[in-house]
Every structure is written in structure tokens, then in C-alpha cells.
Amino acid sequence: MIRQWGVVLLEVVVPVAGYYVLRGFGVDVLFALALCALPTVLLVLYRAIRWRQIDTLAIFVLTIFAISVGVSFVTGSPRFMLAKAGWVTGVIGAGFLVSLLFARPLAFGMARSMIAKSRFAVSLRAAEWDELWPRHAWFRRAWRVATVLWGVALVADAAGRVLLAYTLPVDWVPALGTALYGVTFVAVQVLQHLYFRRVGLWRRLAAS
DSSP: OHHHHHHHIIIIIHHHHHHHHHHHTTOOHHHHHHHHTHHHHHHHHHHHHHSSOOOHHHHHHHHHHHHHHHHHHHHTOSHHHHTHHHHHHHHHHHHHHHGGGSSSOHHHHHHHHHHHTSTTTTTTTGGGHHHHHHHOHHHHHHHHHHHHHHHHHHHHHHHHHHHHHHHSOGGGHHHHHHHHHHHHHHHHHHHHHHHHHHHTHHHHHHHO
């Protein structure tokens, strides 16, 4: 839990706070955006060096960062750089939807990984999920619906993020974009919880 909050602090809070601190000292918008994104870039590089591996999403994030910085400095407009979070979020959302074509949707794998490390691992039978998948249609349907929910929500979040970047005053966007993360996450978690409760997912798992 402490590690997770540390990642949130480094990837979300520090960049936004850093942006407004730099702007308060009169730093140009483009330079402030580039500098405040460095913690995330450095974290990705640290993970690659520390564990000697870098995943596809990390490569994509670094690529988008490089392109957005380059385009913004060439055009003199910071809006493409402000919209980069939208491109990243949109690809993640699309990834959820595309995963429906595979043997296991993305929401299934992510939830199993988190539950396996929690105190509910035994009661919710996380170690047996691969066996439950082919046996129960209700189990497969629940995770496919959850995957659609996350995919659609993240694509909508991405569209909203790009809209904010190109329509609002530049200095408003970092704060509002960060707030949008919270709104999207809470909204999806609530909707997912209500759906799981309606179909009795957790109850069925615990009772099986």
C-alpha cells in the first residue's frame, strides 16, 4: 500500500505541484510542462534499469512524451503536450476493449493479481480463477462486462482530457486533468461494485 501511494505521489501529485511551482517562478509553460513530466520518465527508466525490463506501455509512454515535447517546441504551443495524458489513457482504454478478443480479458488478469496479494485471496479463491473461467458462464460474463466498463470509461476520459487541453486556458489543464483521474476512477469503481453486487460475483466466489 505504501509503495502504491508512493507511485501515485511521484507520477501524479509531484508533476502537477511541480508545474504550478515552476509557473509561480515565472518559468515558461512549455519548459514547466517538460520539467514536471521528468519524474514519470525517470521512474520508467529506473524500473527498466533496476529490473532490467521495460514493458510495452512504458515504451509507449516514453514515446508519447518525446513526441509531445518535440511537437510542442516546434509549434510553440503547449497544447499537444497537455493532451499527451489523453493519448496514453486512450490507448490503455483501447487495450481493455481489445483484450476481449483474447482468452482472458484485461480486467480479469488485473483483478486476480491484486486479489492474490490481498487478505481476500483465500476467501475469493484467487488461485482457482483459471479453473473457474471455463466452468462458469456467469464468471466469464462478469469480467467481460467489467473490462468493457473500464475500456469505455478510459476512452471517454481520454476524449475529455484532449478536449480540456485544446479548449481551456493552459494553466487550468494540469489541475483539472488530475481531478479527472480521480472522478473517472471513483465512478468506474462504484459502477463496477454495483454490477458485481447485482450479479453476486463475490458472494458466489465465497460460497462456491
